[in-house]
Amino acid sequence: MAFAGKWELETQEGYDAFCKLLGIPADVIEKGRDYKMVTEVTQSGEDFTWTQLYPAGARVSNKFSVGKESDMETIGGKKFKATVAMAGGKLSVSFPNYSHTSEICCGKLVETSTSGSIVLKRTSKKL
Template structure:
C-alpha cells in the first residue's frame, strides 16, 4: 500500500503538443530528468525511455486513444473528463496494469 501513497505524491509533469498527426510528448520527472518523444500517428519513429533505452515504435490512434508498445509495456492515453488518462500494461509482469491521471495546469 505504501507504493500507492508515494505515487500520489510523485509530481510527474506531462506536456503534449499536437499539430495534425504530429505529436511532441514530454515527461518531466521530480529529479528534473526530462524525456521528449516526437512521433507521427501511423509512422515508425525513434523513441526513448526515461532510463535512456532507445527503440523504434509506431503510435496509433483509435477512438480518440493513442496506443503504443514500449519495451516491457503497452501504453494508451486519452483525454477523458478534461484529464489526461494514461493506462500502462506491464507485459513482463503477467500483464499488471497501472493508470496515471493528470489534471490540466491551472495556468493554462
C-alpha cells in the same frame, strides 16, 4: 488537439508494482511516488511532441507522427522504434516491456501502461 497542453499528475494506481516490474531501484520508486509529474504535449494534426518531467530534473521527450515509425526513448534511457496508433481518440504504443495508451476522459489525461497483469494508471489535470 485534445491532448495539447500541460498536464499535472493527480492520481496514480499500481505505481509501485509497475516500477518494480521494470526494475526501477527502490530509492527511485520512493522519490517518484508522490511526485506531481508534469506532461507537456504539443500537437499539430497527427504530429506530437510528448515530454514528461520527472523528479531531479529528469526529462523524456518523444516526437512522433501517428501511424509512422518513430525513434522513442524510455525514462531509463532505452531507445527503440515504435509506431503510435490512434483509434477512438486513444493513442497507443508498445514499449519494449509494456503497452501504453493515452486518452482524454472528462477533461483529464488518462495514461494506462500494462505489462501482463500489472497495470499503472495515471490521471492528470490540465494546467
